[in-house]
Amino acid sequence: MMEGSSAEEALSVSASSIRITDVTQDGDVLTFAIASQKLDSSAGVCVFRIYEDFDWLQQSLFSQENLPGLQGIIFPPLPSKALTSQSNTQTKALKQLGFLALGQDWQSYCKAMEFYLQQVAAHPTLCKCTALDSFLINYESPGKQRGRKGIFNRLSQAVEEMRKESHKDVDNFFQNERNKNTNLAALSKVATEKLLDVVMTEQKLALACGHFSTSLHLCVNQDDAAAVAFSKVCLKLSDVIEAVKQNFEKVASNSLSTLGLGLDLESRYQEAEKEMLFRRTCKLIELETVKKSTEKAKGNKREAMEAFQKAVEKEFNLISSVAKQEIERFHSSRVNVLKNFLIGWCELQLNTAKEFAEFYSQHLEACRNMYSE
Structure with a gap:
């Protein structure tokens, strides 16, 4: 929701070009095709990510504990994981996802995930995180690298x-x-x-x-x-x-x-x-x-x-x-x-x-x- 004029200068891709162009479902797993435009050339790049990859990115943003003032940042909110199993009722899906549970072929959910990436990429501080660039341009899934739980997760769970x-x-x-x-x-x-x-x-x-x-x-x-x-x-x-x-x-x-x-x-x-x-x-x-x-x-x-x-x-x-x-x-x-x-x-x-x-x-x-x- 926040714009930053310096965002595109810190990324190898254009923040405004980030799009989720397609989504495929295999059982309980949704795979998102994420396209973007490189800044230094006319070439585009397309990577495939699952929800765990998005979660890895979010945890990477949270875990920049050496970045001064990080705790004062309003982090773009990552939507909850989609309930894709046939056993999950619509009531449960609506309770967890709201509007994102409606629509055909996960269009609303994809749009929300796209907004998330655009807002992270447009943030003047978060756009400088190397994990974001890796997420957007590396063909290998980053989700295999376990993201560390940042201090913010521990704080939110305080008794x-x-x-x-x-x-x-x-x-x-x-x-x-x-x-x-x-x-x-x-x-x-x-x-x-x-x-x-x-x-x-x-x-x-x-x-x-x-x-x-x-x-x-x-x-x-x-x-x-x-x-x-x-x-x-x-x-x-x-x-x-x-x-x-x-x-x-x-x-x-x-x-x-x-x-x-x-x-x-x-x-x-x-x-x-x-x-x-x-x-x-x-x-x-x-x-x-x-x-x-x-x-x-x-x-x-x-x-x-x-x-x-x-x-x-x-x-x-x-x-x-x-x-x-x-x-x-x-x-x-x-x-x-x-x-x-x-x-x-x-x-x-x-x-x-x-x-x-x-x-x-x-x-x-x-x-x-x-x-x-």
């Missing part, structure tokens, strides 16, 4: 997480941001769930219209004049219901491919910002604990504690500085991203409305002609 999340911040900027993030994360999640309910209802209505349209054909009878007349009415009504079915399908598909993906991305990014703010809060608590220990220390031990306190304070200030830049970039870009998704959604729905308004007018005219005969 005292709830206590740390409610810890009051010393900086009003971050305290206000935490409060806003809590509200926006909840609201974006609800908005995503509500739109998902609407889309699924439209799909169910389309299915019901299909059954109704088919059933009307069973009423066709050619035994006498009255039966023939009734059959004509049934066939014409079947055509109308079929048009209604196609309308529901198109409207649902429009929402799925635009606003649905946008809200899903927004919801996952709010969680990513929440994780960043939590990491900073953990470092704040660590600093406050060190300060208390320094105050109690005596003699030579106090000098060592003071030196350690300065190091922790320096690290905390750096994390806070990086976090502020990330938050500013995040807010400016998320508005543009959501705006683009909304515009795309409105345009598609408007075109669909115009298209089917014409169809309905044609059916109405046909009905008038039928009764005027």
Whole structure:
């Protein structure tokens, strides 16, 4: 969701050229074809990756512990692993993936994975990670190299997480941001769930219209004049219901491919910002604990504690500085991203409305002609 003008300078491929062009399923494994354009030539490159390769990349980004201020970065959120097994119910898939579980041939899921790669490649800091370049251009799968679990995974699994999340911040900027993030994360999640309910209802209505349209054909009878007349009415009504079915399908598909993906991305990014703010809060608590220990220390031990306190304070200030830049970039870009998704959604729905308004007018005219005969 965040753009960076320096991103393409650190990669051997163009960040904006990254595309998932195809996906194949073999049992429970999805294999993604990832194409991109090299910067130093007109040649393109295409590699094949499975989900474990994406997870390796994410862990590699998390594990750059020697990179100053890394804990202040809002990491592009990697979608959950797709449930491909036939034994998994749609309810379970929807709970885990939401909109990404819908659509044909994993199109929505592929688009989300594509967004993930583009956002990592467009990030001014993360794009410099050598693992990203390796992921995009090396033909051999990197997933065989076990990625180390970064510090962020350990922090997110802390038993005292709830206590740390409610810890009051010393900086009003971050305290206000935490409060806003809590509200926006909840609201974006609800908005995503509500739109998902609407889309699924439209799909169910389309299915019901299909059954109704088919059933009307069973009423066709050619035994006498009255039966023939009734059959004509049934066939014409079947055509109308079929048009209604196609309308529901198109409207649902429009929402799925635009606003649905946008809200899903927004919801996952709010969680990513929440994780960043939590990491900073953990470092704040660590600093406050060190300060208390320094105050109690005596003699030579106090000098060592003071030196350690300065190091922790320096690290905390750096994390806070990086976090502020990330938050500013995040807010400016998320508005543009959501705006683009909304515009795309409105345009598609408007075109669909115009298209089917014409169809309905044609059916109405046909009905008038039928009764005027």
